[in-house]
Amino acid sequence: MLTIKNLTAHYGAAQALFGIDMEVGAGQTVALVGANGAGKSTLLKCVMGLVRPTGGEILLDGKTVTGSSPARMVRHGLALSPEGREVFAQLSVLENLQLGAIPLSLAKAEETRRMEEIFARFPKLKERRQQLAGTLSGGEQQMLAMGRALMAAPRLLLLDEPSLGLAPLITDEIFSIIHQLARAGTTILIVEQNAARALSASDTAYLLAGGNIVEQGNSRDLLLDPSLRAAFLGAASQDNPSASRLGAAGLTNIRLEKPPMHKNFMPSFNSEEELKAHQLQGLQWTVRHAFEGSPAYRAKLEAAGVTPDSIQSLDDLKRLPFTTTDDLRDGYPFPLKSVPFEQLVRVHASSGTTGKRKVLCYTQKDLDDWTDMFARCYQSAGVNSLDRVQIAVGYGVWTAGMGFQLGCEKVGALAVPVGPGNIDMHIQFLLDFQSTVFCSTASMALLMAEEIHKRGIADKIAIKKIIYGSERSSRSMRKKISELFGGAELFDITGLTELYGPGTGIECSDHDCIHYWSDYYLLEILDPQTLQPLPDGEWGEMVITTLCKEGSPLIRYRTRDITRIIPEPCTCGSIMPRHSRIKGRSDDTIKFRGVNIYPSSIDTILSSVPGLGSEYQIHLTRGDGGRDNLRLVIERAEGVAAGRGPELAHEAGHQIKKQLMVTVDLELVDYGALPRSDRKSQRVFDSRIQDEIV
Structure with missing residues (x-):
């Protein structure tokens, strides 16, 4: 400009x-x-x-x-x-404001409209509209000077x-x-x-x-920047801030009390060879640690004919046995424990809805490593000690809240630990605390975005970044969240309870898939049926092996998450490898009339149809004749007239038929008709099997 x-x-x-x-x-x-x-x-x-x-x-x-x-x-x-x-001391507040638009020769109605906008932004000026400007306080005069300038729009x-x-x-x-x-x-x-x-x-x-x-x-x-701070702060310190060369100029209120605020949490590897050498050392340590510390792992490894000394290269990873959720449930309440009890300092558990929860135990080193990984995620998203991070994920036995908070405090940012739900409190804190980062599930972010839009406060909050995880989100959903939050930048963070918790990877500021922290764990992509490795770029099940986890190490743990390795280097320059955003799960694939459908495929198709909203539900039923039916309930986008329903339904049905090779029944509902959640939104309702699943 x-x-x-x-x-x-x-x-x-x-x-x-x-x-x-x-x-x-x-x-x-x-x-x-x-x-x-x-x-x-x-x-x-x-x-x-x-x-x-x-x-x-x-x-x-x-x-x-x-x-x-x-x-x-x-x-x-x-x-x-x-x-x-x-300001003109002998003129009223109203007259001072009128002066700001004199060069524009505004019509009286437009001048009045602009005046009301100024009063809405500066309520104190409205209260004193007939008061002489010279009798205002210094702060009120500054508001008047700004309001006068704003009269020119x-x-x-x-x-x-x-x-x-x-x-x-x-x-x-x-x-x-x-x-x-x-x-x-x-x-x-x-x-x-x-x-x-x-x-x-x-x-x-x-x-x-x-x-x-x-x-x-x-x-x-x-x-x-440390060198710049030194140049401009001079001899200033926490004890003697006025010693700054620009002390009188206000540089003394930089937060000097946080010396670690410049720490770099990124790994120091300069080449892929250095990283692989580190990974081999970590793999050898993990196998030996599990073999010697866990009877369950020892039995598995011996059955596979593997001893710690037999791990000589990363290719030996393929010889190791798999670990599954059944191993976690069978070993409840301390599955895979590989250290004495006196070394454990915490347990966390999944938010599972069936059977026994997956419980994992942690040593202090595990927690320190997890905190550093999470701080690395914040650093990748550009969060630093100047940020105020409002945390809207669950606290308690699950990992989310603790991980987001510990990582936040590790980078020196201000944590606002609210937890999920309580929309009114979140809105109040966004306004009062001027939080700059919002952390939540994708569903909670959408819920907040719509509430911010409804209340018309997007220009009154300070959110610049949204870090979300725990569930899949479509492109249209991400776009909508960003727009309603006033243009906030979104970062998809990954992780699972079994692997420390959230914070084991995040998309970088170039937003080109997920960087995962391969100095802490190995990632394989396998065919979910054959369990054979897939080439880079092909979709398959994520299998992970930890490299330094003490309490509950993981050896070839089947996460059931579907993703793929992105082999090309990222434009951001990071040496850390990448995988795509999670596409679905190998164990929640919708099988409909012989076709495997991932919910994310529905996401992608609906995102491509203008006029459709980002919220939908998939209802699977079985008729009397044993024929499966799929009914897709979709919201129209905000402001889209109900009369466009047939047109939008036809286009969505056509795209689904074309891309997924199935015919579905579609029902369009008003914007906001489907329920919102501050946690994971349920999108798939499968009632084809009525009896209890054992």
Whole structure:
């Protein structure tokens, strides 16, 4: 939107800016940070037309506007909230606001409409609409200055020192409003001495010193970069923050009390050969550990003719016996336990719905490894110590809540451990705590997204990332969640109770399948029927072998999850291998009239039909003649008229017939008619078998 090229500015003989080059993209919040006299305000004034540059060029939407008058810049879509607020003390709040739109010559009705929008955003101003501006508090005057600028409905809002002279609580409120404006799509260029505030609230930043740009880049990277912190913080410390070179400029409120916040949780391997050597060492340790520590494993290994000394290469993995859920249930309550009881510190269990739960035991090292793996997931998603992570997964005997929280705290982020359900509390905390990351199942994320949309608060929350797992989700479901959350970025996290818990892999920021932590476990893809290895790229059952798990190691454990190995390196550059998102399970495949159907196949087809929602149910029944029937109940997308039902049903039925080779009965229902859940949504209802399954 805004491009500045080689800009110079003088006050008489004194030069204030020296060849400034910078860009502001549409929808971005860009910070200009520096001490007093760095040239920040001068740069804003040059952009706004209040100071005429002595050299260089200013372009708006690719067209030069260098030297344009302030009124002309307002008509171009810019507005400035100046340093020191500069309200007209002897005019009322209402009159000050009216001044902001004077260059636009608005009709009275449009001026009134914009005024009401300002009052909705700044309720305190509405209460004081007839009060003289000079009698307002400093925070209220800052709100008035911002409201006056917003009366011009700017595409680019220039904010000059919005926190200057304000108490911390009022500063919090002002920056919350700045964030809401950014979420609503306003492009913002903010000048601030308070670097921590500005960098935390912006996407990119430019650091000015002596009229020159001395550093630029991603705001979070700049804020967390140790060398930059040292350069700008100088001798500042937790005990003596005022010793900062820019102490008076607000850099003292960076969280210096979290020294581990820069720890890298990624592995140090530089090559595939190093990783494989580590894996072989881990495989040899696991076989010996299980052989010597678990009678159940020893019997299995001896029956297979395997001893610890016989493991000489990774190819020997194929010689090892399989472990299944039956082994876990048969060994209840401490299946596969391979250490003495005095070394165990915790148990976790699956949320299984049939038979005995799958219980796994953990040593302290297991928990430490799991925490580091989860922290690695957060790091891969770009979560760091500046984030506030609202956790909406289950706490208790299952692994989810503890894993999400321990990993969050390991990276130094602020955990908000709410748990599932309680939508009103979650909404309140999103608004009050301004959480930046939301962790949940896909169903809970959709439930929250729809509630956020219903309440019209997408521009009032701060969620930038959603980390979800525990169930499959379609592309349309992911897209809908992101949109209703105001454009949040989604990350699919994987894991299972048997393998520590969630956090054993996650999609990276390039969103090209799942990176799994192969320095902690081996992953095979086998044919579910023959149990023979499948080539990379072919779909099959995920089988895992742990490399350092002490309490309950896993040897060729059949997860029943269906996925495939992605052999090509990821564009993100990580050495960690990848697998696709989970497609289904080898034990919950729908077999209908001789055709195997994964629920994710239904997901994919419905996602391709515009006008259909992301929620559906599959109902399988058996008629009197023994013929199976499949009825698919699908929601229409929000806002789609009921009259389009026949057209949408015909298209969905055609695509299912074409791609899955089956004919199904379709029923379209209103948007929101199907139940939402804060846990896993039940999508398959199979009533063909009525008697109890033993």
